Amino acid sequence: MSETPKGPQKVDLKRLKPYGDIMGDGTIQICFTLPVEASAEAREAAVQLVQKMGLDQIKVATMENVGRGFSMFVIYANVKVPVDFTKIEVVKVEAKTRARDELDEVIKTHIGRKLVVLGACTGYDAHTVGIDAIMNMKGFAGDYGLERYQWLDARNLGAQVLNEELIKLAVSEKADAILVSKVVTQHNIHIRDLKDLITRAKKAGLMDRLIFVAGGPRVTHPLALECGFDAGFGVGTKPSDVASYIVEEFLRRRERLDGIPNPLRPTDEPARAKAPAKPTKKSAPKTKRGSAGSKLVVKFRPKKAMTTGARARKASPRRKAKK
Numbered sequence: 335m336s337e338t339p340k341g342p343q344k345v346d347l348k349r350l351k352p353y354g355d356i357m358g359d360g361t362i363q364i365c366f367t368l369p370v371e372a373s374a375e376a377r378e379a380a381v382q383l384v385q386k387m388g389l390d391q392i393k394v395a396t397m398e399n400v401g402r403g404f405s406m407f408v409i410y411a412n413v414k415v416p417v418d419f420t421k422i423e424v425v426k427v428e429a430k431t432r433a434r435d436e437l438d439e440v441i442k443t444h445i446g447r448k449l450v451v452l453g454a455c456t457g458y459d460a461h462t463v464g465i466d467a468i469m470n471m472k473g474f475a476g477d478y479g480l481e482r483y484q485w486l487d488a489r490n491l492g493a494q495v496l497n498e499e500l501i502k503l504a505v506s507e508k509a510d511a512i513l514v515s516k517v518v519t520q521h522n523i524h525i526r527d528l529k530d531l532i533t534r535a536k537k538a539g540l541m542d543r544l545i546f547v548a549g550g551p552r553v554t555h556p557l558a559l560e561c562g563f564d565a566g567f568g569v570g571t572k573p574s575d576v577a578s579y580i581v582e583e584f585l586r587r588r589e590r591l592d593g594i595p596n597p598l599r600p601t602d603e604p605a606r607a608k609a610p611a612k613p614t615k616k617s618a619p620k621t622k623r624g625s626a627g628s629k630l631v632v633k634f635r636p637k638k639a640m641t642t643g644a645r646a647r648k649a650s651p652r653r654k655a656k657k
Contacts, residue, residue, distance in 0.1 A: 393411070
């Protein structure tokens with residue numbers, strides 16, 4: 335039996351591998367089902383499949399029948415190729431998660447009114463487990479939902495809310511944020527629904543002020559950005575994560591559009607002041623150089639209004655008289 339090295343082991347982030355028994359051994363666990371009865375042939379088929387994945391040191395830990403004509407395997411193996419952890423860059427939501435009481439105080443002190451948040455499972459998707467976990471008062475994993483926030487007017491619209499109806503409601507209720515949960519993803523229906531909502535929002539002129547957030551098992555932040563949303567949250571997201579993003583994004587956007595300082599902006603981050611209005615073009619006086627290089631100002635003189643007869647003569651000059 336090999337001895338485990340004592341003390342902390344240094345991790346090579348440039349050649350990162352999974353950890354099994356010792357640092358850098360690359361051991362991983364794989365579980366899958368084959369549509370054949372458990373047998374010696376089935377075991378060999380499982381081993382060959384794992385070999386074709388590029389793994390070695392394969393150990394079949396479990397082979398069990400899981401119904402007539404099916405067998406399940408648990409296999410340990412080692413990966414050969416490492417990854418350079420130091421070069422990994424991930425596009426993710428930039429917002430510090432804050433507690434409910436802190437967010438309520440920020441909204442009360444620096445915004446002075448409740449933020450209106452509409453949440454819905456859109457299209458023909460009837461699965462409300464995701465939107466309920468974020469919106470409902472009881473929340474998820476011990477984290478209270480948005481309905482419990484004192485300074486959020488959170489409204490759970492439920493399932494099968496059509497995009498056109500959601501846009502109309504956002505306009506009539508003067509919403510500040512829309513949360514969309516997508517669970518059904520067959521044939522990428524969730525992507526089509528998300529893009530359709532943004533298309534309708536653009537036509538209604540809601541993109542500047544309204545914050546769009548998407549969520550679901552197959553929703554990621556990069557996918558949400560690709561669909562035109564401001565942020566995307568996946569599995570394991572808590573209500574405070576979403577609430578923190580909404581409040582921060584509202585303050586960032588208000589600073590950018592209205593020039594009101596963002597109280598949550600880090601001190602080392604430059605302020606995003608409102609862009610100054612473009613100056614109107616005015617006719618500047620023409621200048622010409624004198625003999626000594628001095629500028630002589632030539633003032634504009636308003637043109638006298640031309641009479642109807644004068645305009646006619648200008649358009650059709652008279653012929654020269656014959657001598």
